Amino acid sequence: MKLRGLYAITDSALLADGKLLPYVEAALRGGARLLQYRDKTHDQARRLREAEALRDLCARYDATLIINDDAELAARLGVGLHLGQEDGSLSAARALLGRKAVIGATCHARLDLAETAIAEGASYVAFGRFFDSMTKPGAPGATVELLEQTRARCNVPICAIGGVTLATAPTLIANGASLIAVIHALFSAPSAEDVESRARAFSALFESA
Numbered sequence: 001m002k003l004r005g006l007y008a009i010t011d012s013a014l015l016a017d018g019k020l021l022p023y024v025e026a027a028l029r030g031g032a033r034l035l036q037y038r039d040k041t042h043d044q045a046r047r048l049r050e051a052e053a054l055r056d057l058c059a060r061y062d063a064t065l066i067i068n069d070d071a072e073l074a075a076r077l078g079v080g081l082h083l084g085q086e087d088g089s090l091s092a093a094r095a096l097l098g099r100k101a102v103i104g105a106t107c108h109a110r111l112d113l114a115e116t117a118i119a120e121g122a123s124y125v126a127f128g129r130f131f132d133s134m135t136k137p138g139a140p141g142a143t144v145e146l147l148e149q150t151r152a153r154c155n156v157p158i159c160a161i162g163g164v165t166l167a168t169a170p171t172l173i174a175n176g177a178s179l180i181a182v183i184h185a186l187f188s189a190p191s192a193e194d195v196e197s198r199a200r201a202f203s204a205l206f207e208s209a
């Protein structure tokens with residue numbers, strides 16, 4: 001499976017009040033190729049229910065579901081996983097989820113973290129934040145030079161995250177990002193129709209690149 005295109009990430013605040021499934025479906029209709037379930041609560045029953053519903057939706061659109069932080073939930077559903085530097089062992093997650101699972105790793109703004117993640121079995125490496133992020137204001141800053149360096153040295157898809165908008169995504173794609181991970185610029189839309197058209201516009205950037 002090709003890891004390229006729009007990578008939509010859910011947000012509990014933006015997708016409250018029954019918006020999770022309709023807004024995610026709109027993003028998938030608009031062409032999102034990966035969908036990350038990012039839920040920071042500890043309500044395990046609701047997390048399981050929502051993740052199962054998202055897995056079924058992603059299957060209908062031939063998109064890949066990634067669970068943030070929670071290797072056990074990813075294993076239970078047989079889907080992908082994203083791990084940050086504080087979220088547990090990548091090698092252990094690879095052993096748990098198997099060879100084919102998509103596993104991503106947060107590498108902040110550091111090439112050495114990317115090289116380690118790749119050695120431990122990461123399917124893609126994620127750098128960020130690139131721009132001011134409404135969702136995670138304090139994240140360390142990454143640069144387009146880092147994308148170029150990583151592309152020259154590493155052979156896995158590169159994901160760019162953090163404050164990415166329709167205006168800023170083209171530079172990232174031109175400099176080597178094959179996945180653009182977006183929360184606010186996608187899911188802050190006032191309606192599902194707007195989410196779909198934003199997703200379509202992000203996805204179109206990859207056709208012209």
Ligand SMILES: Cc1ncc(COP(=O)(O)OP(=O)(O)O)c(N)n1
Nearest residue numbers: 068082083084085106126159161181
């Ligand atoms: C695609 C992608 N990139 C980076 C992150 C951030 O992961 P992490 O540093 O573990 O922070 P949280 O998202 O868990 O708050 C991500 N989730 N997805």
Ligand SMILES: Cc1nc(C(=O)O)sc1CCOP(=O)(O)O
Nearest residue numbers: 128129133135139162163183184
């Ligand atoms: C979850 C996350 N991780 C980041 C990192 O830099 O690792 S930035 C970020 C938030 C991304 O959301 P938005 O598109 O709203 O800025």
Ligand SMILES: [Mg+2]
Nearest residue numbers: 069083084087
């Ligand atoms: Mg994390």
